[in-house]
Amino acid sequence: MADLSINFAGIKAPNPFWLASAPPTNSGYQIMKAFEAGWGGAVWKTLGVPVVNVSSRYGSVDYRDTRMAGFNNIELITDRPLADNLKEIEEVKKYFPDHAVIASLMVESRAEWEQIIKDCENAGADGIELNFGCPHGMCERGMGSAVGQEPDVLKTIVEWVMEAANIPVITKLSPNISHIVDPGRASVEGGTDAISLVNTFKSIVGIDLDSYAPYPVVDGAGSNGGYCGPAVKPIALNMVKELAQDAITKDIPISGIGGIENWRDVVEYILLGCGSVQVCTAVMHYGFGIVREMEAGLVQFMEDKGYETIYDFKGKALPNVKEWKDLNLKHKVVAEIDGDKCIGCELCYISCEDGAHQAIGLSDDPDNRIPFIIEDNCVGCNLCSLVCPVEECITMVKRDDGTEHVTWAERTANNDIPTTFNDKRAGGLGHYVPEPSLALKNGKKK
Amino acid sequence: MAEYKRPESSEDFHKNFAQKKPLMNKTEAFYESSRCLFCYDAPCVTACPTGIDIPLFIKQIQTGNAEGAAKTIFDKNWFGNTCGKVCPTGVLCEGACVYNHQDVKPIDIGRLQNFATDQVIKSKKEIFKPGKDNGKKVAVIGAGPAGISCACELRTLGFSVDIFEAKDKPSGLAVHGTAPYKITNKEVLDEVEYLQDQLGFSINYGKAITTKEQLNDLEKDYDAIFIGVGLGPTAELDLPGVDKENVIGAVEFVEELRMTEHKVKVPDSVIVIGGGNTAMDAASETARMGANNVILAYRRSKEEMGGYDFEYDLARNAGAKGLFNVQPVEITGNGKATGVKFIKTESRNGKLEYIEGSEFTLDCDLVIKGTGQAKLVDFFSLIDGLEIDRSTRIVVNGESFQSGNPKYFAGGDAVNGGAEVVNGAYDGKQAALGIENWLNK
Ligand SMILES: Cc1cc2nc3c(=O)[nH]c(=O)nc-3n(C[C@H](O)[C@H](O)[C@H](O)COP(=O)(O)OP(=O)(O)OC[C@H]3O[C@@H](n4cnc5c(N)ncnc54)[C@H](O)[C@@H]3O)c2cc1C
Ligand SMILES: Cc1cc2nc3c(=O)[nH]c(=O)nc-3n(C[C@H](O)[C@H](O)[C@H](O)COP(=O)(O)O)c2cc1C
Ligand code: SF4
């Protein structure tokens, strides 16, 4: 049986599944329930200065019948008294000594940081996470993303913390910045033991068409919120990769966060170098029970591939995440339609015709709705295979023989840069474009 | 008019008995699995007698982990593939699906289940291993769903297991009884073979245990014995003329149909007596075999039938006609049955009364008795201390499935008096845990 246990920057846990600092980690009650359900660690809902919350706090992006494909909130850090939280941290650790309990913190002055760190250590926390991410409310008071967006300030605070702390420190980054490596480097230079990311993205999930206010509407008005859930995963994955490949941050342990809901998401984050993952929205949607799917799937994956621990495949995708200029220009794929599976929606046709490269044709026979690929025009962009509603109906098949390998970088080095458009030397994929006037007579079918 | 042509070949037969729940393709599984809400404390799980974690296996299908899904299913139910096809899902898991409350089509749980289990069975993917040998031996009598499930579970616990089976095939009524349009013989047998290959219990075919001597030997050679013998042949009907030629039992008819398919000769006019699922299956099946005139005759009202509504609808849609409140009084004919004489009945204050002077006779060429299966009383009487209830069912402890004689455990139809495959699967598994607790704790 695969061994899921981890040692993340000195914080040990029976598995890499952690709860992110958020409502699911509001209380000892919830965290103990989560550990019982199979979670390996929890980052306590951020502790800090006293706050009050508004009523009506969440909004969501429902994509057709999928609820909460994206999720946003205007909640602040914990509104429960610090003393209660500390007492419960102690109690949870008593019941679950082998699980990871990490205190998320957000305060202002150096003295406050030193005091709260001592309090958490006394309560028995296994580590602390610095919340430099919250994009609403707290930043207006000079905390959260106000710090996360100022690498110099961030570095100073991390230095204060590192001087005071005797347990591992994770710095949680805000994604509301154009170059994630900047705060990443600042935290490493400040001495952090690990990084976690992402916190939420500044967002407006929609506008109520009666009150003309953004969701969630608070008494006729709204505010920008913090966006998370499945919709943010691709952006978060890229940020993880940037840190995992940067010369200065690449060796720092990363806890991956953002849109994780199933075992595949978990494996993807680990393949990009994460040593643990954190989940918020999926638990807010389905409860702690979703961890059983993640765990079963991760174990299955590891057994299938013959991995014994997650360190056997951690970061395994990183060498394959390259810059565009290093991709092989000689690789060629084209679309192929399986006529037996096709249901004749013609979405592939219209997406290619109107939205791509006019490389799909329709039969003259009105009873035949199966489109065909015009291979000479197909640039291998994937669009049709992405829109096709049938599993494994349109596949991209390789057409080059695999013997040639030329990259843009190599061509640049060889001074072999194309000088005209549609130049075969550009990689050779110039394609046919119909005469503009053909658009006028060309109905879908003649 | 019969809707079905008489099947002349195996191909015709399978056309007439086309699968009610055909296998899902990947696209269907993708969309259907996407619909599941992953309910908390899901009612579909509560409604499954074996408690399969349905939201989990559906999510596993959704995330491309069909093998994990199959494991989730078999973890709770060793007949996971058969059950997906033959369970009355409309009154079990699918009937409980929360979507029903808003008139949205419930999740097609049975077929999603098959989507996952079929893949591992076809690819012979090994997902189970026998437990470490614990040096103990268990004999299982009867290779039906209950017996096989017990054997599988015992093997995972490290017992060595020998099954003794009267017939020449495993899986009992799952292959000899269920309607051919629910599952094919191959599908049932492949699942057992898949399990046997991984878990390695032996099945001794043609080995009916019928004597005290045999039982003594088993008691000597084994640490515990599981009884999964099910029920007996169709119960005798106390009716003048029942001994005529072409008066047959429903269970026997179905078994012959399953084993010889299109070769069974079904005449034009058939009367099936009874109101249970077996009677309805027989009516449905004779109609599908091309009988023109199939009558399902039940002595009480339609509402009082023991069978499921959906089974009745299946029989009717196949061309059978229901006739209610009619009590057979005699099977007519000279040596050969040519008809059934009935008297009309009426329920008065729950009591069935005959309407005097209402007798009438319907002609037919075949009478099928769908009047329930007999209990294996003779066999039970061979076992000392075995406790039997008033309906001749073996009495067992509800948790351990241990019988009045502590060495014997029992489950399935022999204990519940005749239920579904899924109940046998549950009982067999639980009994194995009962045996483990009794012998090893
Ligand atoms: C016509 C019909 C249709 C059905 N349709 C469905 C359906 O659609 N869905 C569903 O879920 N259920 C259905 N059932 C019920 C289901 O098949 C049974 O509930 C289930 O098979 C019971 O399992 P079991 O292991 O207890 O007994 P059985 O399946 O009866 O198996 C008992 C086994 O023990 C063997 N045996 C008996 N005595 C001895 C002995 N002395 N020595 C050695 N071996 C012995 C028998 O040969 C048999 O193989 C149907 C039943 C019938 C009769
Ligand atoms: C309602 C809500 C409250 C949150 N509160 C905090 C918080 O107090 N501290 C913190 O560091 N992150 C907080 N987060 C951010 C989450 O920890 C997490 O980084 C983010 O939601 C991305 O993960 P997800 O896509 O799994 O939800 C909050 C998120 C939500 C939705
Ligand atoms: S989820 Fe709970 S707290 Fe939130 S609005 Fe509903 S009932 Fe109230």
Ligand code: SF4
């Ligand atoms: S998108 Fe797929 S299903 Fe639709 S017409 Fe194209 S190939 Fe057929």
Ligand code: SF4
């Ligand atoms: S009740 Fe229906 S929707 Fe809910 S978990 Fe079960 S199958 Fe899915």
